[in-house]
């Protein structure tokens with residue numbers, strides 16, 4: 274009986290811990306708890322994909338982006354009015370590297386970053402069925 278209770282308790286703790294991870298990591302479709310996972314921007318246009326894993330594989334350090342270019346909080350950049358292509362072309366945000374030098378230029382390969390509404394729906398299909406855009 275004692276052993277059984279211990280097993281149940283362990284299982285319960287495991288469940289709770291797993292649950293906490295799901296709640297605290299807002300990362301979409303990523304099992305990597307070390308970085309910010311995969312982020313999908315929807316403002317001002319839907320949708321732009323940013324994958325930590327790809328950028329970490331490039332040998333970048335966290336402080337290549339945090340906190341000078343981006344806060345470690347998804348949704349911060351989207352609150353800024355200047356989170357636009359013009360800023361990228363001016364070397365801000367993603368444009369600090371996506372300038373045709375460190376990484377491919379922001380005025381090329383649009384669809385590498387822009388996955389569009391279809392790409393967004395495909396990614397979010399399971400979680401956000403039936404959700405509609407508020408504006409336009």
Ligand code: HEC
Pocket residue numbers: 298299300307308309310312323325328329333334335336337338339343344345346347348349350351
């Ligand atoms: C190439 C740039 C870049 C690098 C390198 C980078 N990040 Fe990020 N990170 C971002 C961007 C962009 C966001 C989203 C910021 C926003 O929405 O304003 C973000 C967001 C985050 C978040 C918030 C995730 C959430 O769910 O709110 C965490 C945590 C994070 N990063 C951790 C890290 C850590 C740890 C490293 C190093 C292992 C790292 N990042 C490296 C660009 C980067």
Ligand code: HEC
Pocket residue numbers: 321322323324327328331333337338342366367368369370371375376377385386
């Ligand atoms: C600190 C530098 C840095 C910043 C900031 C940065 N990137 Fe990158 N990114 C890179 C490098 C380096 C590569 C790989 C080289 C290349 O493809 O030109 C890359 C590659 C990519 C790729 C191509 C992935 C693939 O499948 O080949 C995408 C998409 C991308 N970045 C999106 C973004 C977005 C969106 C942002 C801003 C939210 C951003 N990056 C910010 C350095 C950066």
Ligand code: HEC
Pocket residue numbers: 314315316317318319320321356357358359361367371378379380381382383384385386387
């Ligand atoms: C390196 C990644 C990257 C590339 C390449 C890129 N964009 Fe963007 N784009 C972004 C980000 C980040 C935003 C702001 C977030 C959002 O709107 O979801 C944005 C926003 C926009 C917007 C809305 C804001 C504005 O400036 O009016 C338009 C339109 C746009 N991009 C068009 C394009 C076109 C056209 C291309 C190719 C010529 C392109 N983008 C290439 C990352 C990129």
